[in-house]
Amino acid sequence: MNKESRVKATINQKLTETGERERLKELLRAKLTECGWMDQMKAHCKEVIKEKGLEHVTVEDLVVEITAKGRVLVPDSVKKELLLRIRAFLSQHAS
Template sequence: MAEYGGDRKTKDGQMRSAINQQLVETGEREKLKELLRTRLTECGWRDQLKEICKDIIRERGLTTVDDLVREITPKGRQLVPDSVKKELLIRIRHFLEQQSNLQ
């Protein structure tokens, strides 16, 4: 049973790698990153994260960028609106459908 789980993780990793490669090669990855930046700015996510950073610095004083990033990353992921996540997933699915139709 443990082998099956390992094989599954390997196959998932390979699939993610192949999808990422297609996204990079076609330029779609950059388009998705720009869409994400725009949506996060529109919904106020960036401003929320800035405030969280300011609060952490006020509470603890100066900290390293690495420590700050390590602390805010989980919070930042949680604060991404579901609508933004859903939009990106739809765009990725659409991209993959188009790619499979071309082959």
């Protein structure tokens, strides 16, 4: 495991142990719902299913189809807020 992987694993472990990971996930869900992202993604899923036909779409296909668009549609303000929260957490828990 390289240094970057170890650092990521350590940060992830600390986020999980302290419960911050769950708090960040809840914040993300709330922000995405608030800005209409969830509705946009539901609509996109419906479009994909309508285009390909329900019997021709698997969950895996749907995930592949919508992942890139989903990432692009996340507002920069939401990304920035999460990044600031993570940085603040890391500053408080730096060892």
